[in-house]
Amino acid sequence: MDDHPTPNGAAAGGAAGAAAGAAAGDAASEDHPSERGRTSSGATQRLEPDDVWRAGGPAADRGTALRNAHDGAGEVGLPVARAMIRKVLTRLFGGPPFDPDADPGDPGLTGPGSPSWIVIGEPAAIAGGLRGLLVQVAHPLAMAGVHDHSAFREDPLGRLQRTSAYVTTTTFGSTREALQVSMRVRAVHPKVRGTAPDGRAYRADDPRLLTWVSIALTSSFLAGHRLWAPQRLSPADEDTFVAQQSRIGALLDPRVDLPGLLRDAAGQQELRDGRGHLPMIEDGTLPTSVADLEAVLSSFDHELGINHQGREALAFLHRPPIPLAARGGYRSLLTGALGSLGPELQDALELRWPAVASRAATAQAGATLRTMRLMVGTSPSLRAAEQRTTSAA
Numbered sequence: 001m002d003d004h005p006t007p008n009g010a011a012a013g014g015a016a017g018a019a020a021g022a023a024a025g026d027a028a029s030e031d032h033p034s035e036r037g038r039t040s041s042g043a044t045q046r047l048e049p050d051d052v053w054r055a056g057g058p059a060a061d062r063g064t065a066l067r068n069a070h071d072g073a074g075e076v077g078l079p080v081a082r083a084m085i086r087k088v089l090t091r092l093f094g095g096p097p098f099d100p101d102a103d104p105g106d107p108g109l110t111g112p113g114s115p116s117w118i119v120i121g122e123p124a125a126i127a128g129g130l131r132g133l134l135v136q137v138a139h140p141l142a143m144a145g146v147h148d149h150s151a152f153r154e155d156p157l158g159r160l161q162r163t164s165a166y167v168t169t170t171t172f173g174s175t176r177e178a179l180q181v182s183m184r185v186r187a188v189h190p191k192v193r194g195t196a197p198d199g200r201a202y203r204a205d206d207p208r209l210l211t212w213v214s215i216a217l218t219s220s221f222l223a224g225h226r227l228w229a230p231q232r233l234s235p236a237d238e239d240t241f242v243a244q245q246s247r248i249g250a251l252l253d254p255r256v257d258l259p260g261l262l263r264d265a266a267g268q269q270e271l272r273d274g275r276g277h278l279p280m281i282e283d284g285t286l287p288t289s290v291a292d293l294e295a296v297l298s299s300f301d302h303e304l305g306i307n308h309q310g311r312e313a314l315a316f317l318h319r320p321p322i323p324l325a326a327r328g329g330y331r332s333l334l335t336g337a338l339g340s341l342g343p344e345l346q347d348a349l350e351l352r353w354p355a356v357a358s359r360a361a362t363a364q365a366g367a368t369l370r371t372m373r374l375m376v377g378t379s380p381s382l383r384a385a386e387q388r389t390t391s392a393a
Contacts, residue, residue, distance in 0.1 A: 097165030097181075098173035100384035104391035106174040109248060109272060112389050115233055115241035119225045120171045121382030123373050127365055128224025129167070130317075131337035135216035137313050138304045138348040142212055144196035145204055147309040167217075170248045172385035175268045182251040183258045197307055205254055211285055214249030215296055218242055222290070223340055227362055228369045239289040243274065246286035250278040304348035314349065329368050336365020 110116040119125060136142050166185060170178045192204035202209065222241060226232055233241065251258065256278060261267045270276045280286045287293040306314075322330055338351060339361025346352045353361075 097169045098177045098381075098385075100388045102388075103174035103176055104388060106176070107272065107389050108172060108174055108385060109170065109178045110244045111272065112386055114244060115237045116171055116244045117382060117385070118233065118237075119221050119229075119241055120167065121379040122225060122229045123369050123376065123378070124224045124228035125221055126372075127228060127333040127337055127340075127369060128221040129164075129217070130333055131224055131340055132217040132220035133317060134314075134337055134341065134349065135220055135345060136213060137310045137317075138306065138345055139209075139212050139216075139300070140198065140303075140305055140307055140310065141196050141200060141202040141209060143307070143309045143313060144194060144202050145192050145209070146313060148194045149192045168381050170251075172379075172381045174388065175272065176262065178248070179251070179258050179262050179268075182248075183262075186252050186254060186258070189252070189254075197309065205252075207253065207280060207285055210249065210252055210280070211296065212300060214246060214252075214286060215293060218245040218249075218287075219293055219297060220337075221245070222293075224337075227340055228336075228366050230373075235290070242290055242293050243288040246281060246288055247271070247274065247276070247278060250280040250286055253278070253280045255279045301344060304345070306349050310349070329372065332368040333365050335361045336368070339365070 119128075136146075166181055169181045173181070186205070189204040193202060195201050204210075218241075222238060250256065261271065261276075267276060281288065284292075287296045317334060320330070338346075339353065339358035341349070341351075341358075343352065
């Protein structure tokens with residue numbers, strides 16, 4: 001398809017602007033019905049953007065810890081280039097979505113040194129997040145929800161910031177903050193429903209769609225880390241990463257008592273220890289190992305394909321309204337993400353490339369990420385979260 005980048009068109013180096021988030025984050029960005037727009041079935045159901053952080057979210061001052069994490073002495077990276085690139089990334093992804101001065105000593109849902117902190121804190125996770133969006137596009141029902149209810153046309157950067165905020169908060173925020181953002185996302189899911197162009201009904205809180213959104217992101221972060229991070233995880237750590245991400249995704253299941261967990265310190269500890277009551281984990285709906293992840297992904301093969309809604313989303317990902325300074329790096333990472341997809345997913349997206357082109361694309365994305373890693377270092381959210389865990393209560 002001419003509307004998508006090829007390896008020869010991508011430029012290595014420069015700042016990377018990419019999307020790290022899930023379709024659940026799209027749902028989190030909309031709250032109030034409007035008279036504009038219609039669902040696939042023709043019924044008026046348009047939802048306006050509503051910042052998930054507006055009510056009960058972090059304070060406007062995100063804390064001194066994050067400022068120190070941005071500017072701390074001894075940080076890896078080139079100071080001038082680091083400041084320029086982070087300015088672009090802040091415009092794309094927004095400010096820090098959690099308060100690193102709150103809940104001192106709290107390790108969050110997965111904790112320091114965990115595979116989730118390692119993977120999501122690595123620059124390769126930016127390309128992994130882009131890959132996750134591409135994988136989500138391959139499911140027609142997921143795309144129907146995005147098409148009918150997402151604000152990506154009117155407020156693309158706002159949508160990107162909210163989806164990024166969900167991932168960052170559930171990974172690096174405190175336990176309380178991770179539960180709260182999961183509650184906000186879940187609160188709008190019942191409103192995200194309709195009928196896809198093929199006549200099938202969809203709803204955002206359908207366990208099957210929740211599973212697809214979760215595994216699309218988990219598998220893509222893991223694939224990105226394998227391809228582009230300097231050090232790979234051990235097989236045991238990869239299994240732990242899958243289990244941790246599935247437990248985070250399982251919090252969006254309406255059967256989980258999130259308000260009760262917010263009041264229950266012992267329940268929060270069980271959740272951090274991997275012992276909390278999560279039906280989508282207990283019944284095997286969400287995977288807890290790499291082998292399980294591959295099996296669940298394969299179970300979706302017969303459901304995948306692309307229609308006009310998916311093609312519109314791909315066209316948007318190809319030419320998003322991002323700052324000029326970020327476009328070279330973005331195009332390199334998008335092309336690498338496309339090249340990293342397996343044949344089944346490329347076929348579902350009608351984007352089959354020769355193997356040599358896919359390898360060239362992923363290699364070029366690796367060059368971009370190496371440049372970015374040299375200039376910027378690791379995630380300031382990771383460092384801020386580390387500071388929170390070592391703070392005295």
